[in-house]
Amino acid sequence: MGGLALKIDRPPLSCGECRIARFAIYRPTVADSPQKVCHLRKEVRATPAGRTLVREGEVPDFLYVLYSGWAICYRQRGDGRRHIASFLVPGDTVLLEAVCFPNLPAPFSVKTLTDVSSCGFATNDMVELVHGSVSQRQELARARHQLLNFMHGRLFDLGRRSARGRLAQLVLDIRDRLAVREMVAADNSFAFPPRQEHLADALGLTTVYVNRTLGQLRREGVFSIEQERLTIQDEHALQRIAQEE
Amino acid sequence: MGGLALKIDRPPLSCGECRIARFAIYRPTVADSPQKVCHLRKEVRATPAGRTLVREGEVPDFLYVLYSGWAICYRQRGDGRRHIASFLVPGDTVLLEAVCFPNLPAPFSVKTLTDVSSCGFATNDMVELVHGSVSQRQELARARHQLLNFMHGRLFDLGRRSARGRLAQLVLDIRDRLAVREMVAADNSFAFPPRQEHLADALGLTTVYVNRTLGQLRREGVFSIEQERLTIQDEHALQRIAQEE
């Protein structure tokens, strides 16, 4: 109970030396003058797994850039039905949306999936920062455009793809995002902490069916998950499944 | 062939007298100085049904505010699978997204569903307009926030609701949007031009099953569609289905 040991990995004091800041929303500023970002940082936080960071409908005055660990954005109804809109990985901003719509309620809740360390900023500071220069505004537009594209892709997935196709799509999406951040090993494997329950809620399936589909893909030698690590064995087959199914 | 007769309804010359402009993205400007909007308007356009207005992946330099008629935003794959992201009704802006991400490629295609009349604007002009005043920026943030919320809702629908629930949700959403624009009659009925095929593509179902579900709801006395007009007979039941199923 007392003093629960978090497996955390704290960011360096200076954002200039942070291997993650180079991929965060404020990366143009980090490239120019990293101390500007450090100066705005209000805290470095260690959060245990399963903690709620943002509650749907509330107006957040604080937001976090993940340094290590994963989180989920989700909506939950009273009857227990849940939908996970996205997985947040290191470098992602918890509630980037708040930068676009300051003072408007959050469209989803955010919860840590693993122990997490993150850098906290006041929403207002971040709003100023990301609108404060041409390169930051471009970066923001790029990030939002990517987000919109992602959501449209996900809508298509849920409406028109099979369980296998959706799973393949999700795996590739996460792999690509982690690859940019240099978090994919040479053997095409990477840390993958979500439970099958989370995959089910993200893909609009049940845990049981996710399990069967995962087993099927494993037996086919496409990819497998072991000890919170996902390894892609047959990239080509995975691409094909993501495209066609 | 020659001179196909469009059933069009042209907007008035002055935006100040336009019953639709009051609900468009530039409504704060219309309230203050309607001639500003009129001045930016490059054309009033009549477009027949089935015409493509925007092609996915292209960078649009023009956008349109619908005055009459409907359009759809959609993605289509080579194999024919299609997903309709949203229905656009009078007052909506074709590719409002372009205002947020100028010079970035459109995330979906847009096609007219019926004959349409619309006001055309240069993207750059519109970008300036909607960022040009505090009230416009607020309105833009509000519109985008609503869009994001809508997309999250739709994601939840596709992942976690039955065909009946999705259909009910869609009908209520469109009713509410039309109601704001004063396009819903006293008997809770409104123009509804989409084919069952479009509903299927929007909801991730097949036309056949949409037909069966529609028939079921009609027999239950919830709502019915006749001659491109939808009438809600039992609002309470519809709300319940949208909530619970």
Place this chain on the structure above:
DNA sequence: CGTACAATTGAGTGAGTTCAAGTGGGGTGG
């Protein structure tokens, strides 16, 4: 060693699909 949670497996069911055929209205050409 016991508890708790995650993954796995089996059997039965059902929501939604596929294929195929039939209906009905509105427009067009003869």
Place this chain on the structure above:
DNA sequence: CCACCCCACTTGAACTCACTCAATTGTACG
């Protein structure tokens, strides 16, 4: 004015992907 056609809607029957319920195994942790 009628015949024809086209398109959207409708219906039936067989099928299957994914769900539900329920039990079992594996694993981490105290």
